[in-house]
Amino acid sequence: MKGSSNVHNHRLTGVALAATAMVGIGLVTAPSASALGKDGVLETYEFGLYYNSGQVGCVFDLFNYDTNFSGDTFWKASGTCNGYGQSTNDNTASYYNRDTGTWWVYTDAGADGAEGYLPAGYKGDAGSTFKNKISSSYPYDAH
Structure with a gap:
């Protein structure tokens, strides 16, 4: 189960990084103040x-x-x-x-x-x- 937990943690980390990247892209394309x-x-x-x-x-x-x-x-x-x-x-x-x-x-x-x-x-x-x-x-x- 330890190996399964690591795979699960890596997937969550990957999803979190992807979500952060999407937010970053949104900030770049938003109109300037x-x-x-x-x-x-x-x-x-x-x-x-x-x-x-x-x-x-x-x-x-x-x-x-x-x-x-x-x-x-x-x-x-x-x-x-x-x-x-x-x-x-x-x-x-x-x-x-x-x-x-x-x-x-x-x-x-x-x-x-x-x-x-x-x-x-x-x-x-x-x-x-x-x-x-x-x-x-x-x-x-x-x-």
């Missing part, structure tokens, strides 16, 4: 709201919708930037849509207030209706 937004790096497939005009200053980058910017802040990936730590709510001067689809912005939380949309690839300064008034954003028309 920076690809999920809200990290201060505006990447492909994200929508960015900037603290200053001309896409300058810290960025609030979104990969998915945000129904209420209250409590959200501008981020910096490294170094310094104007607006770091400032509230994103009613504090956006420009934007850049690096996503492949249109994004909608609203002047109030929950897709209320004035509505505007930004097609894929668009970047620019917020007009008087939206400058420092945006409070929610969606990668679809929320109405």
